[in-house]
Amino acid sequence: MLKQQSLFDAFESFETEPPDQQPLAAAVYVDLYDGESHLFVDPETSLDVLHEFATEIGLPGSVYKVKGITIPHYLLNQRQRDRAIAEGAMCLDEAGVESLDRAWKMPMIAIHSTVSIHPGKQITNHVRRTFGHRDLQPGTLMKAAVKVQGDLGVTTRVIRVVSVRREALSKMERDPDYGRREAELEGWPQLSGPEFVSCFCKKFKVVPATPVTRIEFTYV
Numbered sequence: 001m002l003k004q005q006s007l008f009d010a011f012e013s014f015e016t017e018p019p020d021q022q023p024l025a026a027a028v029y030v031d032l033y034d035g036e037s038h039l040f041v042d043p044e045t046s047l048d049v050l051h052e053f054a055t056e057i058g059l060p061g062s063v064y065k066v067k068g069i070t071i072p073h074y075l076l077n078q079r080q081r082d083r084a085i086a087e088g089a090m091c092l093d094e095a096g097v098e099s100l101d102r103a104w105k106m107p108m109i110a111i112h113s114t115v116s117i118h119p120g121k122q123i124t125n126h127v128r129r130t131f132g133h134r135d136l137q138p139g140t141l142m143k144a145a146v147k148v149q150g151d152l153g154v155t156t157r158v159i160r161v162v163s164v165r166r167e168a169l170s171k172m173e174r175d176p177d178y179g180r181r182e183a184e185l186e187g188w189p190q191l192s193g194p195e196f197v198s199c200f201c202k203k204f205k206v207v208p209a210t211p212v213t214r215i216e217f218t219y220v
Contacts, residue, residue: 028045071100133215163215
């Protein structure tokens with residue numbers, strides 16, 4: 001099981017806060033200023049919290065960085081860093097940042113789903129079939145690169161593994177109800193079980209009898 005660094009272990013790394021500063025319900029952090037600073041959260045906190053905080057202090061989306069780095073973050077200038085601290089962001093020194101950097105180093109998985117035909121309805125995956133990750137344990141945190149059909153970008157999310165098991169793709173063909181439920185959990189509600197298996201086999205050049213790793217997860 002992937003060992004996660006507890007935030008309590010990093011408390012000694014916090015800079016002293018002003019007495020009247022009220023910490024956020026879900027912590028948002030800044031590091032020391034050295035020409036630039038960074039706004040980020042720990043992997044146990046939803047990135048939605050980070051984005052909402054960034055919006056509240058007026059950060060443009062263009063300063064959000066996620067590709068090719070360990071910790072998703074917003075770049076800050078000195079004025080923006082001061083504003084973030086004034087609004088409740090907690091300051092971490094170098095040791096604290098290194099602690100969170102270790103916590104953010106986790107397995108990566110790609111998630112791809114279709115778009116909803118119903119306006120306003122969001123499709124969210126909770127299952128992913130893959131060939132690797134056989135040794136994952138429930139509770140493990142993973143980074144997920146989420147790609148929605150038709151969208152140009154990829155969204156990074158953190159997921160927590162609920163269960164892991166090996167099963168043949170053909171199980172979705174033999175049991176129509178199971179197949180349809182699983183296709184929906186995979187993010188393809190318009191497909192039947194056999195249709196999903198057919199698409200999967202065509203993409204990865206395998207046969208329905210191929211055993212795969214079924215990962216069930218929730219979003220952090």
